[in-house]
Amino acid sequence: MVHTAYPSSYYAASANCTSERPSLREALETDICVIGAGYTGLSAALSLLEAGFRVVVLEAARVGFGASGRNGGQIVNSYSRDIDVIERSVGSAEASMIGAMAFEGARIIRERVARYHIDCDLKNGGVFAAFNARQMRHLESQKALWQRHGYEELQMLDQAQIQQVVATNRYVGGVLDRMGGHIHPLNLALGEAAGVESLGGTIFEQSPVVNIERTSSPVVRTPEGSVRAKFLVVAGNAYLGDLLPELAAKSMPCGSQVIATEPLDGDLAASLLPQDYCVEDCNYLLDYYRLSADKRLIYGGGVVYGARDPDDIEAIIRPKMLKTFPQLAKARIDYAWSGNFLLTLSRLPQMGRLDDNIYYSQGCSGHGVTYTHLAGKLLAEALRGQAERFDAFASLPHYPFPGGRAFRVPLTAIGAAYYNLRDRLGF
Known part of the structure; x- marks a missing residue:
């Protein structure tokens, strides 16, 4: 066996x-x-x-x-x-x-x-980070939506406030979910x-x-x-x-890729994420990251439709990490891995x-x-x-992917490319 x-x-x-x-x-x-x-x-x-x-x-x-x-x-x-x-x-x-x-x-x-x-x-606190004004408006709407359903744990962050949470100048603001967190x-x-x-x-x-x-x-x-x-x-x-x-x-299996750095110097790790919150951005194909208990930065992002494992995960994810944290240019990557999640047509x-x-x-x-x-x-x-x-x-309601199993990967990838372009153009 x-x-x-x-x-x-x-x-x-x-x-x-x-x-x-x-x-x-x-x-x-x-x-x-x-x-x-x-x-x-x-x-x-x-x-x-x-x-x-x-x-x-x-x-x-x-x-x-x-x-x-x-x-x-x-x-x-x-x-x-x-x-x-x-x-x-x-x-x-x-x-x-x-x-x-x-x-x-x-x-x-x-x-x-x-x-x-x-x-x-277990650590408390998670941040949704916005790249532009459109994404900030979405987060404001999300806060109101969640409040309508009885959730009062979200706090809006302006640009100055989010830079106190994560050491990058990429974001215009965000929202902190006090009952988010990481494990x-x-x-x-x-x-x-x-x-x-x-x-x-x-x-x-x-x-x-x-x-x-x-x-x-x-x-x-x-x-x-x-x-x-x-x-x-x-x-x-x-x-x-x-x-x-x-x-x-x-449904369709899809792959996501993650890297983990070497253990970082304590001061460097604390400077990246001073409150030790986890972060994900608001793009359709989003990046997400956090510190581990032993002060590695764990950084993931992107999707491979159809769950094919990339040949070089570090080559895909490290540039994303450095775009967010150029201060990690000399940090060694100790681990790189991929894992599958299951996608539905509705995403529900x-x-x-x-x-x-x-x-x-x-x-x-x-x-x-x-x-x-x-x-x-x-x-x-x-x-x-x-x-x-x-x-x-x-x-x-749930439906099969258009075109059946033979076409679900290319058609989904085309749709994702459209939304990725929207994110890049900021609309």
Whole structure:
């Protein structure tokens, strides 16, 4: 059987615990079988176990192997398309409910970190940075929108104020989200996995699902074992492959690239981001960055549609970093890695049911750290018979990519190029 290790990344190199869990080599029965040990699957498992269900989690590689263990580590509220887009897509009742949940994922993360004593370098505060007046107007509208849904944690920053937050002259202003923040993403996943096991749940690694028997009591088969369950939770996201073709048809894996510098001198690190906030800009193809606990700058950006790994990640991302921080011209890059997230045509997440006993959530579209934790809770609520909030997300319309799988990459890239040009021209 193929053994899949963590990709070489700063997160894997600094993980709290690298001990492996066994693969599935027997036939089991349980209440809920969860496919995927990323944030969605782990969050669902924790919520289900807390409610008294028996849970088995199957992971094709390692806990947090996918986007959950490779992302930028930023706690960003709301969704990849904001609440106003949702308001135009569904009725006012559903939109109001989804809007009320837009800030819950960040609270869930903090609750889990406290409850399960997870050491993941949690820091508070995230900044959205604007390059021009158009983006500032968007941030002002976003602040008003979030306030309309009960969120009062945003603070506008003018040019002088944002230069006190981040040592670059690129931005004309921004907004601080006091309840945003950042974490070591793989250590968060590993801590949640330990929480699952502390509640009696079982996680099998190196156990890819090769077949699902969709019966009244579905059976999930791996190369050397099987799990019969009352319900399935499908949480594979960009790494699900074609296991369930109806899910693959409405989504597209995409890659994002990240680098991490050598540990920086303490004074230099403090000068770059004096309050230790994380930052993302307001471009369509945005850059994002933060300091790690050991004072490396972690910088990411760009998208590769179709999830192809670039030959030279440093050559792509280092110039972006130096455009923001030319003072790092002599800094060594110690790590460079890529990871996949799952894009939907609407950029809104997909949640729903396949048959009566298979539930799924996917398609965070690059905005998954908070949403996945919310999604896991909603999946558990639905399986407990409290499906109102789950059904609000399930009501969001979703469509296949135009041209089918053969044309989804080039057509999406063309659309992204248009928005990238708009960003460059400032309109």
